[in-house]
Amino acid sequence: MTSIFRTASLPILVALLAALCTGSGQAAPVDHGALNGAWDRYSTATLDPRVTAAAPVPPPPLKPMYQAEWDAQQKAAKEADARGQPLYGGYAQCLPDGMPAMMMAMFPMEVLQTPGQITIIEEAYNQVRRIYLNQKQLPIDDAEPGFWGHSVGHWQGDTLIVNTVGIKEEVRFRGAPHSPNMQIDERIRMLSHDIFEDQVTVTDPQYLTMPWKFTWKYVRKPGYKILEYVCEANREYQDPQTGGIRMRIGVPGAAGSAPAPAAPKP
């Protein structure tokens, strides 16, 4: 049991035991404040037998001309790993996920509900997205491209309906290219007192043959306080020869440490 308690935090286990004993979470009245608090991703049904696990995210349904490029990228990444020179990219560059990838909740996530706004904070890379309630979405041309875009939402019964536009073209989930017109629609609802889901639909007729749909689920992490995350002093750098990730030996700037790596290739 020791390893279980090291992996899953005690408060979650206690909450689950309480839920199993009381049978709470069955047909609860709609509580639009229930999203408040800290959450972890819920990736397996065994955590609460009443809620199935989220299915793995399927590959992007890209049009053939983009599919070939995507396949080549996946192959290159696999081959680079096999050579022991993993490709240099986003995280090693200290870049955050952006949308929709931030919602996979690599690390714990916090939801704050305040009048007119729902704010979601992801611990990894200090990511913050703001969902403005009951406002009209901006025309694409007015939505300044960013990592998290511009999100508006409204409640439809027990479901929070969210639309997001304005994602930078270089912010790519699973390496999938997209156009400036990409729309991300989400349907967020509580499945029990301690579990909620986010059904995501990515629509982009220019790049996708059909909408790309997947679901993430989250389990409450009672009492958890989100940590700060500043990406600083990363000793991983891009090898100018291979383009892969290297790790610098020694404290940067200290006597005897390896020289600073050459500037990465543009």
Added chain:
Amino acid sequence: MVNLTGLGVRLASVAVLLGAAAAQAHHSFAMFDHDHQIKISGTVTHFQWTNPHVYIDLDSTNDQGELKHYTIECANPGILDRIGWKFNMIKVGDKITTIIAPLRTGEAGGLLKLVTLADGRKFENGAPAGKANIQ
């Protein structure tokens, strides 16, 4: 009535699956040789508690009496906090023993698998980094 034995089994599989999911975090660990782990003991010269990685710098003297400096990559403060590490539990001058997956380049560095502190306490490096396969 809750079947606690059944719940225990279910939670145990949760722990395993959560580990697998967490293993997708951050990036590939392919630059480290996980199959040929080595043990390095030495004196801490620097402990860097930062995101996206924590680093331990270590001076180690080998059997031939040669001093070598190692840099050891650890997970990040969040992952380590959640498995019981503390930001100040390793200090310059501490004598520690580590098991690492060495860099495939042959440079003096690697990914931490297990650290044994001067007081004997042992800490792993979180699910994504994986476990030690030597003692």
